[in-house]
Amino acid sequence: MFYLTKNLTLSIIFLLSISSFYTPTAFSQDQPQDLTIGILYDAQVYKESKFIDILEKEVPAVMGSSYNVTFPDKYQLSSEWDDDRAHEQFKLLQTDKEVDVVICLGVLGSTIAIQNKNLTKPTILWGVIDPKGQGVPLTEEGTTGIHNLNFILTSSSLKTDIITFHDAIKYEKIAVLFDDYIHHLYSPAKPLDRIVKDIGVEYTAFGVKQDIDSLLAQIDTTYDAVYASFMFKLSDEKKKELFEALAERGLYVFTAEGEEGVKNGALAGLKTEDKFDIISRRIALNIEAIFYENTNAKDLPVRVDYEEKIVLNAAVAGQLSYLPKWNVIFNAEWIDAVPEESELLSLENVLDEAIAENMNYKASQFGTLSGDELRKVANSALMPTISASMAGTWIDQPTADRAFGTRAERQLLGTLELQQVIYSEKVFVNARVQKYLQQSREAGNEQVMLDVVYQVSIAYFNLLYAKTQIQITERYLESTKRNLEIAQLRENVGYSGNSDVYRWQSNLAQSEQQVIDANLQERQQMLVLNSLLNRDMSSPIFVKDVELTDGIYAGLASEGMANLVKDPISLLIISDYVVDRAVLQRPVVQQYAAQMLAIQRQQSSDSRNRFIPEVALQGSYNRFLARGGSGTESITIPGGATGLDPLDQNWNISIVASIPLFSGFQKNRNYQKTKYDKLQLEAQQQQINLDVEKEVRSALYELASTSTNITNSREAMEAAQKNFEIVRDNYSKGRVSIIELIDAQNNAFESEQNAANAVYQFLQSSMKIQRAVGTFSLLQTDEEREQTTEDINELLQKLDR
Template sequence: MKRRLALVLGLIGLAVILASVVQAKTVRIGVVYDGDSPQFPVIRDLFFHEIDSMTRGAHTVVFPAHAQASGEWNMRQINRALDRLLASAGVDMVLVLGGASAHEVCRRRNFSKPVFAAYVVDARLQGLPVEAGTSGVPNLNYISIFSDFNRAIQTFREITPFSRLALVADGFLREAIPQLNTIARRMSNEFTMDVTVVPVTESGEQALADIPADSDAVLLTLIPRLPDAEFRKLVAGINQRRLPSFSLRGRCDVEKGVLVSTTPEDTFLHLARSVAINVQETLDGTNPGDLSTAFAVGEKLAINMATARAIGIYPNWGVLAEADLLDDASAVDQRRLNIVMAMQEALAANLDLAAANRTVEAGAAQVEEARSPLLPQVGVSTQASIIDDDRAQASFGAQPERLWTGSLQATQLVYSDKAWAGYTIERELQTSREQGRDAVRLDIVQAAASAYLNVLRARSIERIQKENLKLTRENLERARIRVDIGAGGPEEVYRWESQIADSRRNVLTAQSIALDTISAMNNILNRPLREMFAPEEADYRDPMSILPDHRLTDYMNNPMEIRILRDFLVAEGLAASPELKQIEAAMAAQERSITLAKREFWVPTVSLFGDVTERFSEGGEGSAPPSIGSLQLSGKNDTDWTAGVQASLPLYTGGGRRAALSRSREELSKLRYDRDNIANRIEARILNAVHLIRASYPGIRLSKDAADAAGRNLTLVTDSYVRGIKSIIDLIDAQNQALVANQQAANAVYDFLIDLMAVQRSTGSFFLFAPEKELDAWMDRLNQYVSDEEKMARQG
């Protein structure tokens, strides 16, 4: 029995191995392309890479070098290459790259092996098989691309009006697919304009010369044979003639100087991926004739602003709302700013803080002024006088008729409680002024940080609105594909066009809000309100990276941690609050006033004084020593001096001293009430800030989860809409839900960051942005506080 079981299991294992070997057989894919060109190797390798990536693991796909055939830009050679590969036993599948090659192979109806053709421009116009969004031809799958010329013309005309268009196209493709020539006639009729087709081979100068002189716009289609250097010559010549240009190839041409394109830069990548998916499904057993031929090109407007300035064109608001602007001078010239720079610049330039600094400087002078009576007081004076002669004669030499004297006076307080109190009080008041200035500084830092975060928030919302507009564009393309394959009606296209108008308006509103936040930031920085700047945080998808340290968030994961953090922040805030220090300094000044009022009843003012007077000159009557008869009296010399000590104590001031004492006591009592009130307000402010982060921090994850879920739902509904399972209403609802969820996710992060700034302001220190040593010391205190709380909880 055991032997039988082992034999059965062995046979099953062998069958699985053999099945996997059979399933993982080597698949040889041949390639036919229009002809060699500078662009082709890059495009070919892109298709090879995507097919290999899609099939790797399940199948081994190779692209034999001998099975890669160039059509050499000749229809007969292209058909020969197709015949050879379709008949070759060494080729399992055929990949056709190139507009002419795809057109030729799709005209056939019998295929012995799977064929995948890219670059079909307009299947119906070209007379190719179309059946409910597939080719309907066994073993034939093609991808229809670049079919909406009308939308390109509409966008082009929205940027700049024109009536005479030069359509630059590859001459070979025009001859190979004559049906495409009707596109020019159709555009001419639908848009009431003259369209001239300009064939191009390998000379940009020749193409430029063939553009009619009266043309007022140029439309560049795919021109694969034109070398890059020649293409740049062509574009430079178009711009020199001040002609607006539009490229169907995409952003890469806009980077080379073309004015505008709506083709996303990853179009060829998605095209290659679509072909790779179809190859994989064919290998899994699906007939290529039953695979979708549809391809949503999408639309991503790109404008070269340097070209626009050179040719004198500037797009309107609606166009700018959804465009990527290359070489935008306004963006290049913008100064860079980050949150730390914003804080520092606000402290250096804010007018409120400048005024507070002047108050502190004036207070420092007041302190010196109050100190000055305690130091020696020295003065000099001079006097020249003349009196009448009889009075001088009667003075017996005490008052000469003409006298010039000079004096030097000096005084020094030995003790004056009033002077010392004035100095002490002024020092406390200066401390109060400095703490008031520190409070203003904290307010400015918070205002600058919050304003900067609001700029980032507005930019994030603007980005989300732009992404929603881009998604709406993609859904419009999906609706057009549904109309083409008969799965939807034209009303869906009109509905999406209406959605695009609303999305554009929302983008413009978001941009206006962003400009308002920039003006508010500049106002705090005392810069011109209209001056633009570029935040250094270019990736708005991770706003939390703006924090230099994330250790604090480790204490926000549950209610217990938040409670401990709250208590610690209250203790820190009450100890560091400049508002409390300000009023405590005022209380100290008032207490000294009370001491002064008490001492004035019994403490005298004692001072030393001295005076030296020198007679420089005297004359006239009374200038000589007086005489009695023949006796000449001796006179005094020319130097007089006086020195002494003085003490004074008021005995009665009409009750003024007692009233001053009473007033000082009442003012101190008021300050004590104010201090308690301020302490309560500070604690309430800290609690309020902590309660905000208690909600906003976990709200980040919840909002992100909601946005992720809305995104997954949108993906499912979009897929169902494409397959005809869901309606346009379902898709619009899913898209709006994703839009709102993404906005809420962005707001959640910035709400938390702004709340965190409020937490730091309420504690009197922006510790997260402090130097590393200060931040580490702050975190050490927090860790110690948490450890002590946990120890007490275990003991209790």
């Protein structure tokens, strides 16, 4: 009997187990189940958010092929902030049998869901401002504990915003703005009272309607700052108008709308790059837990943490003269800080401005103009000299009586004199010497201009390099943050202890300091460039990056002169060519050549001046303009029939030749001095030629080095970055230690710096060789550039032979 019963039982179990493969449940594993999601929006603006597009893709992706996830339009309901309508729509979603999950987006829908005591289906909320104040005190596990209820509580909250804003501004009285419907639906006083008590400030909450004028009338200058929560009913134009008016009153505005609010004119906000992705993923995972793991929504965690970054409006910060802390300045994202294309300065723009505004070059130009006046003064000695004079005399009567009419008692005499150099070695040589000296001054002025162009170009490249360093250090900072997250995950799974976490936290602090240092270095380079351009030292400069193929490097980029120094023979040929050009056109060489002409002319003059006289033409014309008293009457010559009237005018003209017979050996001494001056200048000329040749050849060696270093350093960077990714992946899997990852990251960081440095070193080398030659391609005419190209092509042909 027992045996039969046992066999019957086993048979029944076997049959049941076989039949289970043919039950509707088993069959449904091959046919996906329908999962309908209904959403209650507070307003259409929620529905139009890109978050919905992300959510509609994320949930089906997480649920997989076992569920046919849909978001039917008839269950996408918007209350438009109408309380009665929202209650009706929420009831519809809760009672409709086709809806499997209800999502409420907004404060109104979330508040209605919380107030509902009997949720018939899983309900997920995103719009809870203050869980405790809204009647959802969280459990110790961070869940709601309410049947079928879960909500999203992000790290971005009213408390976070208010405290972050206070840390940045240190306000004492703040106006807090809420959408009017939120202000009446849920009083924000409770959470605000707790928040402001902790930081010790005063506040007033305002409901925002369409009429912003009445709102502005209530926010007077006793307030230091304004916190603007989400104001969905206001258009972007209205928000801009509101924020602009508050800024004009000197009020700092923090917006809960993050980057969008800052773009509308708020001073600051918080931003998360992938906020919508994180929230949608959490909602999708919660739905997965509910339907795959049969977890009640009340037992799902509500907290969602993500990293936020402060966003600042550069224009508003300038208007308010707001200067945040260094770490805020350099770690924040700035809106309106990126200049327009027209504001970006190219190297050509900077050089043009430097030539027009640089004070050293202006001083040199004025000195050259002053020297040219000396040349004109020397030439003026070759021109005739005409002078006019007038003399009035009054002598005693007896003397006038005995002067026989040649001198009146009172007389006024006008004189006109003429002098003209016919021959004067001193005058002639001075005119010629001043001409040569002016040529020397002009060459010196040209050298100053070349020095300014070189200094400005180097400052420009240094600023570009500093900007690149900011980008590199920021990437290094983000990489360190990522490694810290990996270390925290390793600690959670038992791959490592907390020492790795501490090490990465230490590296994170160092990385943040590197970002600060890089930004300060950029500001220092701005000071250098501002000084060279004679600009306001505090004004920012936005520079445009350059490419190695830019026309400004004609004949010097990778396809030009750099290509000619790729081997020793090529380097030798191009060096001789460039040295020959430099000796001919380098301004400092031309400066010494002009001085040599001047001293040679002076020497020949000193030699002849000892034997050649000076010849000049002199003449004068005198006229008595007035006479009075004794001596003005006619003179009667004894025995003469008539008297003679005094002469009213007379003139004379003469040629004078003079030669000093003895001047204390002065001429001989001058001759000897000029001789030694010439010998000194000859030595200086030889040395300057050597210096120019040395500078040219050294610049070419540097160009050869930097041109090859670009390729090598770039290859090293790519290899180091690949190695870093491999080591990081192995570190995340527990295969390598933190020391290996730190070494790999540091190597990748240094190799990227080296690669960037190689580019800018090449650019600096290209400008150095142009300065050494004595001309910059940017300052050349098209014909001169074409001639340079032809010369280089000829060199290339020689090398090919």
